[in-house]
Amino acid sequence: MNSFISWIGGKKLLRKKILELFPESYTRYVEVFGGAGWVLFAEERKVELEVYNDVNSDLVNLYRIIKYHPEELQKELRYILMSREIFFDAVEQCEVRGMTDIQRAARFFITIKESYGNTLKSFGCVARDMNAMVEYLAGVSRRLNRVVIENQDFAKILKTYDQTGTLFYLDPPYYTAEKYYQHRFRPEDHRRLRDSLRKIQGKFILSYNDCTEIRELYDECRIETVERQNNLATKKESRRYKELLIRNY
Secondary structure, eight states: OSSSSSOOTTTTTTHHHHHHHSSSSSSSESSSOOOOOOOHHHHHSSEEEEEEEEEOOOHHHHHHHHHHOHHHHHTTTTTTOOOHHHHHHHHTTTTOOOOOOHHHHHHHHHHHHHTTTTTTSBBOOSSHHHHHHHHHHHHHHHHHEEEEEEEEOHHHHHHHHOOTTEEEEEEETTTTGGSSSSOOOHHHHHHHHHHOOOOOOEEEEHHHHHHHHHHHHHSSSSSEEEEOTTOOOOSOOOOOOEEEEEOOO
């Protein structure tokens, strides 16, 4: 199935290639930088444990509400339209104190679905069937039924769920593109991630932008270059975007 949202750095265009590189067997599957969860939603896994983690508390709250209270969220979103006024009301209300988690999840869902380029700040100005999107949440809830949802730093997740049968998929903020993410990822965080991955017992597959700094950080690993369509490219920029898939197996 598809993810229910778009998100900065989402892996909709690369998920098929990423899945082809997964090992034949593993007992735990953990998405460390969850985002839109395109790889998570791509298939149903017969493993003992699946984990979704993200550092963004608003995003994690939305996932948890969809998992545990989908009908209440759908009621809160009833009659929602693709509307500039509704969008900016939701943006402002996301900062209001005193709302329930369900109300906060509904406002955040609106800001994601109605924003331009997943910025959560400007209105999208496109025609979308909001009712169909709200109805889709029932299927998302069923998919998340057995998924553990976390809101932790990546180092904590790697330490908590690591064992020989664990497969970690990591899609961190890309190097030199950290400014596009709500939660800033510093240069030292890229090194801290590399150091944490060196210590794990399990397997990992890591997606990154293709640059010298990342190639040097992971020169001990298997690195494969892939290309995808760059939908945000200007006329002067390349329509193809190179990325790296990095593995320790």
